[in-house]
Amino acid sequence: MKSKIKQLTETINALQANSLEELEVLRIKYLSKKGEVSLLFNDFRSVPNEEKREVGQLLNELKNLAQDKINGLKETLLAAKASGEKHDLTRTAEPIKLGTRHPLTLVKQEIADIFARIGFTIAEGPEIEDDWHVFGALNFPPEHPARDMQDTFFIEKNPDILLRTHTSSVQTRIMNSQKPPIRMIFPGRVYRNEAISYRAHCFFHQVEGLYIDKDVSFADLKQALLYFAKEMFGESTEIRLRPSYFPFTEPSAEMDISCNLCGGEGCPFCKYTGWVEILGCGMVDPNVLENCGIDPDIYSGYAFGMGVERITNLKFQVKDLRLFSENDMRFLEEFKSAY
Numbered sequence: 433m434k435s436k437i438k439q440l441t442e443t444i445n446a447l448q449a450n451s452l453e454e455l456e457v458l459r460i461k462y463l464s465k466k467g468e469v470s471l472l473f474n475d476f477r478s479v480p481n482e483e484k485r486e487v488g489q490l491l492n493e494l495k496n497l498a499q500d501k502i503n504g505l506k507e508t509l510l511a512a513k514a515s516g517e518k519h520d521l522t523r524t525a526e527p528i529k530l531g532t533r534h535p536l537t538l539v540k541q542e543i544a545d546i547f548a549r550i551g552f553t554i555a556e557g558p559e560i561e562d563d564w565h566v567f568g569a570l571n572f573p574p575e576h577p578a579r580d581m582q583d584t585f586f587i588e589k590n591p592d593i594l595l596r597t598h599t600s601s602v603q604t605r606i607m608n609s610q611k612p613p614i615r616m617i618f619p620g621r622v623y624r625n626e627a628i629s630y631r632a633h634c635f636f637h638q639v640e641g642l643y644i645d646k647d648v649s650f651a652d653l654k655q656a657l658l659y660f661a662k663e664m665f666g667e668s669t670e671i672r673l674r675p676s677y678f679p680f681t682e683p684s685a686e687m688d689i690s691c692n693l694c695g696g697e698g699c700p701f702c703k704y705t706g707w708v709e710i711l712g713c714g715m716v717d718p719n720v721l722e723n724c725g726i727d728p729d730i731y732s733g734y735a736f737g738m739g740v741e742r743i744t745n746l747k748f749q750v751k752d753l754r755l756f757s758e759n760d761m762r763f764l765e766e767f768k769s770a771y
């Protein structure tokens with residue numbers, strides 16, 4: 433009996449298994465009711481009484497050894513299986529969650545693409561500006577209300593350094609540094625000291641346009657804007673120009689498009705007028721050309737300026753301006769398939 437136990441102890445110590453299935457076979461072979469270890473327990477009855485104590489102890493040790501061995505092999509196999517799974521090169525890749533582009537970026541890009549097709553290039557200017565580039569050169573009289581503390585965020589006074597209130601300031605910079613012909617758009621962020629609500633914000637985005645050359649006429653302006661409106665809002669879009677006033681253009685106009693929701697029939701969106709306003713424009717005032725070193729006797733030009741939020745609202749019926757700066761993923765993801 434003792435030699436049997438010794439032999440079995442050696443065998444069990446040397447056990448190896450390559451898989452959980454193999455291990456189960458071993459467990460049954462040694463530890464099940466009819467397994468080799470259990471059978472030795474059956475033989476225990478025939479052990480002489482004086483040896484029972486010693487043999488009993490050896491038997492228990494053998495049983496524990498067998499259990500420990502089987503459990504140890506099982507753990508090793510499971511661990512190998514888990515780490516093998518981590519490096520399973522045949523598995524398909526985790527899907528990468530793509531971010532979305534901001535709706536204002538998408539619309540700004542579309543505006544830029546449309547004007548690029550008729551020869552407009554892009555330039556940008558600083559958001560922190562001096563009074564001259566934002567107002568002075570653009571023919572704003574010193575007492576003009578747009579310079580007032582109500583509208584403008586001032587950074588320093590005397591000389592005035594401020595956050596630009598419109599991208600028209602980039603006109604000043606470009607005309608001062610380049611010779612005509614100039615055919616450019618200037619997208620960018622602008623700031624105004626307004627109370628934040630669903631329809632006003634203290635910062636928003638504009639795209640400014642400028643075309644300076646010999647013999648530029650109001651008809652050229654109208655044609656470029658009609659082309660833009662049709663590209664942006666669809667072939668059937670109509671435009672109308674209403675006389676208006678801006679210090680830096682003469683004559684000045686505001687442009688409406690036929691309501692892109694009802695097609696001009698009249699609906700709550702266009703307040704039953706059939707028209708919605710989208711931008712300001714005009715012929716660059718000769719004073720402005722002169723202020724910026726361009727001879728108004730040789731050159732003329734047109735300019736226009738539009739709000740990117742406004743265009744986006746018209747295109748996608750966003751009813752609350754604040755959504756654009758709240759970074760709510762649910763809102764931003766709505767534009768995933770817009771372009």
Ligand code: DAH
Nearest residue numbers: 598681712713714735736737
């Ligand atoms: N700068 C004007 C604004 O912020 C928009 C504008 C109107 C720009 C007429 C122009 C223009 O270039 O000709 O309200």
